[in-house]
Structures are given as structure tokens and as C-alpha cells.
Amino acid sequence: IFNRVHKGWRTFLHAGFVDGVAAFASPFTLTECLRLRNYEFASSLWQKWLDAFSSETFSSGIERIFRGAHPPGGEKWTRDVDMELFKELGVGSGGFGPVFGCGFIEILRLIVNGYEDNVMLLLDGIEEIPRRLSQQKVGSYSIRDRIIHKEVKEIIRTESGISLAIGEGMHATFDRVIVTSGFTNIQLRHLLTNDDSFFSYDVNQAIENSHMTGSSKLFVLTQNKFWKAEELPSCILTTGVAKAVYCLDYEPDKPSGKGLVLLSYTWEDDSHKLLTFDKGERFQILKRDLAKSYPRFADLLEPADGDYDNNIIQHDWILDPYAGGA
Structure with a gap:
């Protein structure tokens, strides 16, 4: 069922797009130029995309490329099946449907810069990056010594x-x-x-x-890594409220250690509709929705020690006073 979408998207990534008049460099070509620090050439290739697609939404850009006369992969995408599949699958990480109204160039930039590729799990948490950077010395002082807090x-x-x-x-x-x-x-x-x-x-x-994108996440610390013991999927994409579910293992050397489930990773309208619910209500809403497709997973999903206050964390980027959006 995904063959046409998969073939078209992979061809676009490697071969770019030709609309009959102009040829546009592939995202991977741009990525390689940046990797080689050939910035001047990369800029000229990128400018062609800007000139032709800067006014396109992600949705209209995808339609123009894959439903036009020269679709990558050789087959036009259908609106009722292929476009809907792409909304749910995205660029391989799920759930790009809610950002179809955002700028095409903004999403293409994510792909060119490889932000969706080779994602690694930082066992010490994302804060380890600024922590280590702050320990580096500039002259006789570390960056940490200069933080005024x-x-x-x-x-x-x-x-x-x-x-x-x-x-x-x-x-x-x-x-x-x-x-x-x-x-x-x-x-x-x-x-x-x-x-x-x-x-x-x-x-x-x-x-x-400039548009600031809404994004919401809800994390659940679980008593154990139940999805492994029960041979349940560690990544679930749905068309319901619980759009994307990811099971994370921060203690791979401890089979009996605690697990972490990113129960909700949503964008834009899917995020906005959750803003009025506190984390307890939101957890129950998402769990109920997930039970429609994976009842066993939903049955086992509970915060460690039944502690809803400390073992469920939610974050809404649009409400973050230091971000104002994603």
C-alpha cells in the first residue's frame, strides 16, 4: 500500500524534481554540499527552491511535485489514498499531516539539514549537550563560569x-x-x-x-519495559488523537529497569485541541484512544507506582514562556 509513496519520496530525496521547465536539486545533493562546506554552490541550488516554492504550503508543494506532470518515481500520487498515507507517515517519522499548512520551504529545510535522519538516543538527556559545552574553557574561564542565571x-x-x-x-x-x-x-x-x-x-x-508552530508531548515513566516483554510495537502511528507513540529505553543494560513512553507527540491543530486538558485528563484521553487499535498496550500503560503527579510529564511548546512555539 505504501509502494508508490515510498518510491516517489525516495526518488525525490535522491534525484530531486523536474517540472518540465526547471530542475531542482535533490535534498540529499544539498545535504552533501553542506557537508563538504560548498556553501556557495549549495546557496545557488537552494535559491532555486526559494524562488519557485517560497509561497507554497507544505501541502501544495507536495501536490505540485507528486501530482504534477513529472512526479518523482514516475507515478502520480492519488489524493484520496497516497496523500492521506503521506499525511500519516510523513517523511518517515510520522504525523506530518498537521503541518501541511506550514511553509513547504520550512519543512524542506528540516530534510536538507538531516534533522529527521540518524536520530540518536542521548542516555543522559538532551541537557547533557549544553552542560558539556558549558564546561569548555574560553581563555581561563569556562562558559559555565560566565552564566549569570x-x-x-x-x-x-x-x-x-x-x-x-x-x-x-x-x-x-x-x-x-x-x-x-x-x-x-x-x-x-x-x-x-x-x-x-x-x-x-x-x-x-x-x-x-513568522508562524510559531504548536507542538505537544506527554511522557509516561513506566514501572517496566512492558512492550518488550509482551512483544508489542515500540513505535505506533495512528489516525486518532494519539498520533504518535514512541517507547524509549534509557536503561538498555537493565532489562528490569523502568521504561519511558512518549504517548503523544503532536503538532498544530492536533496539539492545540489538547491544551485545555491537564496531564491526568490528557493521559486518559490518549490511553482511551490508543485502546481502539492496541488494547493490550493501553491496558499495560500506567505511570510507575501509580504516581500521576511525578511520573507523567507534559510539555506544550506554544505555552512555554521561553519558546512561544516550536
């Missing part, structure tokens, strides 16, 4: 440099500032788009009008 409010350009409002009337001035917060904070918290002291009018408008 205060929230940055407004960022202001002054005659003497760039001033950061960092607390109760406190300011610190620097020659250069690298801002890593999301567009929401750049506009509303740091006030960088209030005037043209940092960016031009057009750039300010681009920042303020």
Missing part, C-alpha cells in the same frame, strides 16, 4: 554597546550579543523589533509575522 528582559542598543536588562533595575553592556530565543521573545520580551536599531523594517516585519 538571570532572565534577560529588554535588549537595547546604546552608544557604548548593547545593554541587557537582566533583573531588578540591573543592566549589563556587551560588544556583541547572540540571541537564541524564539521569535515571540525577540518581539515581545526582548523588544528587538520595536525600532530599526537592530533590524530593518522588512526584517522586523518578517520576525513579527
Whole structure:
């Protein structure tokens, strides 16, 4: 059932797209150019995509490529079957249907940069990356020694440099500032788009009008790795409320150790409809939905020690005060 979608997508990744007039480089070609640091050539290839697809949504871009006169793989995708399958399967990681309304270029950028490929499990948690980076020394100080542990409010350009409002009337001035917060904070918290002291009018408008994607996750720490003992799937994709379920093993050397189930990994509308439910309600809703297709999995899915408060964690990126979206 997935043959046409699989063949078309793999051909697109390797051979790109020809619309009869222009040829567009494959995502893998762009990835290889970036890997070889051939940035000038990569930029010229990428510009062709920007010129032709910058106004396309992901949905319209996919339709243009795979339902046009020259579809990769040689077979046009059907709207009622193939497009629906692709919505559920995505680019191999599931659930891209909710982001069909987002920009085609934004999703293509994820693929070109390989963000969906060769994903690795960090046993010490994602925070281990900034922790180790902070331990590296620059001169005689580590980055960790320079962390002020205060929230940055407004960022202001002054005659003497760039001033950061960092607390109760406190300011610190620097020659250069690298801002890593999301567009929401750049506009509303740091006030960088209030005037043209940092960016031009057009750039300010681009920042303020950029779409921030909603995304929700719900994690359940389980007493054991029940999916292994019961030979249940460790990855489940559905068309229901529980769109994507992933079973994670952070203790592979301990067969009797605890397990972790990412019960819900959703985007946009699928995420937004869950925002009004607390984690306990959300867990029950997702579990009930999952029981329709995998009743045994749902029966065994419970937080360790029955502790709903500490062993269920949910995160909604759109409500994160330091992100404002994914």
C-alpha cells in the first residue's frame, strides 16, 4: 500500500524534481554540499527552491511535485489514498499531516539539514549537550563560569554597546550579543523589533509575522519495559488523537529497569485541541484512544507506582514562556 509513496519520496530525496521547465536539486545533493562546506554552490541550488516554492504550503508543494506532470518515481500520487498515507507517515517519522499548512520551504529545510535522519538516543538527556559545552574553557574561564542565571528582559542598543536588562533595575553592556530565543521573545520580551536599531523594517516585519508552530508531548515513566516483554510495537502511528507513540529505553543494560513512553507527540491543530486538558485528563484521553487499535498496550500503560503527579510529564511548546512555539 505504501509502494508508490515510498518510491516517489525516495526518488525525490535522491534525484530531486523536474517540472518540465526547471530542475531542482535533490535534498540529499544539498545535504552533501553542506557537508563538504560548498556553501556557495549549495546557496545557488537552494535559491532555486526559494524562488519557485517560497509561497507554497507544505501541502501544495507536495501536490505540485507528486501530482504534477513529472512526479518523482514516475507515478502520480492519488489524493484520496497516497496523500492521506503521506499525511500519516510523513517523511518517515510520522504525523506530518498537521503541518501541511506550514511553509513547504520550512519543512524542506528540516530534510536538507538531516534533522529527521540518524536520530540518536542521548542516555543522559538532551541537557547533557549544553552542560558539556558549558564546561569548555574560553581563555581561563569556562562558559559555565560566565552564566549569570538571570532572565534577560529588554535588549537595547546604546552608544557604548548593547545593554541587557537582566533583573531588578540591573543592566549589563556587551560588544556583541547572540540571541537564541524564539521569535515571540525577540518581539515581545526582548523588544528587538520595536525600532530599526537592530533590524530593518522588512526584517522586523518578517520576525513579527513568522508562524510559531504548536507542538505537544506527554511522557509516561513506566514501572517496566512492558512492550518488550509482551512483544508489542515500540513505535505506533495512528489516525486518532494519539498520533504518535514512541517507547524509549534509557536503561538498555537493565532489562528490569523502568521504561519511558512518549504517548503523544503532536503538532498544530492536533496539539492545540489538547491544551485545555491537564496531564491526568490528557493521559486518559490518549490511553482511551490508543485502546481502539492496541488494547493490550493501553491496558499495560500506567505511570510507575501509580504516581500521576511525578511520573507523567507534559510539555506544550506554544505555552512555554521561553519558546512561544516550536
